[in-house]
Amino acid sequence: MANKAEDLVKGVVKLISLPEIYIRVSQALEDENHNAKQLGDIIGHDPALTARILRIVNSAYYSLANQVELVSRAVSVIGEDDLRNLVLATSAVDTFKRIPNQLVDIDLFWRHSVHTGIVARLLSKYCNILHGERLFVAGMLHDIGKLVLYFKEPELSQQVLLKAADTDGQLYNAEKEIIGFTHADVGAALIDAWKLSDTLKEVIAYHHTPLNAKEYRIETAIVHIANCIVNAIGPDTEIDEHLLDDYPSFEPKTLDITGLKLDILPEVMDKAWEQAAEVLDIICPKI
DSSP states (O other): OOSSHHHHHHTTTTTSOOOHHHHHHHHHHHSTTOOHHHHHHHHHTSHHHHHHHHHHHTSTTTOOSSOOOOHHHHHHHHOHHHHHHHHHHHHHHHHHHTSOOSSSOHHHHHHHHHHHHHHHHHHHHHTTOSOTHHHHHHHHHTTHHHHHHHHHOHHHHHHHHHHHHHTTSOHHHHHHHHTSSOHHHHHHHHHHHTTOOHHHHHHHHTSSSGGGOSSOHHHHHHHHHHHHHHHHOOTTOOOSTTTTTTOTTOOTHHHHHHOOOGGGHHHHHHHHHHHHHHHHHHHSTTO
C-alpha cells in the first residue's frame, strides 16, 4: 500500500495521463500569437471531440440565441478559458474509461459528477464569479481520486465501502481510518501531477473540508455546497431551502463564505435538470 496519496498517483500517472488534445490546446493558448482558427484546427483533428464541444455550446447549457457551427466561432462566443475547460471535462471522461473498475457503477459516478459540476456552475453565477466553467470542471472532477483508489487499492477500497455502509455512510471518514488518506488527497495529487490549476487542486483537496481551504475559499465552498445538494436529493426529496438542514457532512459556514441563500435551490435545480440531461448525453454518451 502507498503511504501517501502522492506515491499512489506516481504509480498510475503514466496510465492516467492528460489527453494529448488538452495539452495541445493549452500549449496553443499559451502562445501569445494564437488565434481562434488555430484552436479550431487543433480540436478539429478529433472529430468526436469537435462534435461534442459544438453540441454543448448549442445546448441548454449555454442557451445561445444563434446556432454555432464552427469551433473557431465557439471560441469567440464562449471564450478561450471556457473552451479549455470544456475540452478538459470532455476528455477526462475518456481518460478514465481506460481504467478497469469493479467497485463503482461508472455511469452513476459520472452522473453524480456532472450534476455536481452543473450545480456548482449555476451557484457561481449567484456569487458573481467570473469564468464559472472552472467550477463546472472542479465539480465534475471532485471525486476522481475515488477512481484512482478503486483501481490501485481495490481491497482496501472494498473495506472502506463496507465500513462506510456500516457507520455514517461517509466514505471520507472511512478512508482516513483504513487507508490513512482520502480520495480528496488522491484527486489533488493527480491534479498536481497533471500540472493543472491551483484552484482545481485546492477545490478537490478540500471539497469535504471546505473551511481548510486557503486561497480559493469561495470556489471550494461552492463545490462543497453543490456536492451536498446533489447527494441530498433522492427520488422523493422536496427541493427547498431546508434541503441541507439534516445533511450530515454539510458545513453551514460555507453559506457565509459564498453569501448564498438556499431559497434559490428550486430555481437552480430546475435549470440543472434541464442542462444535465443534455450534457450527460454529450460528455458521457453511454449513460
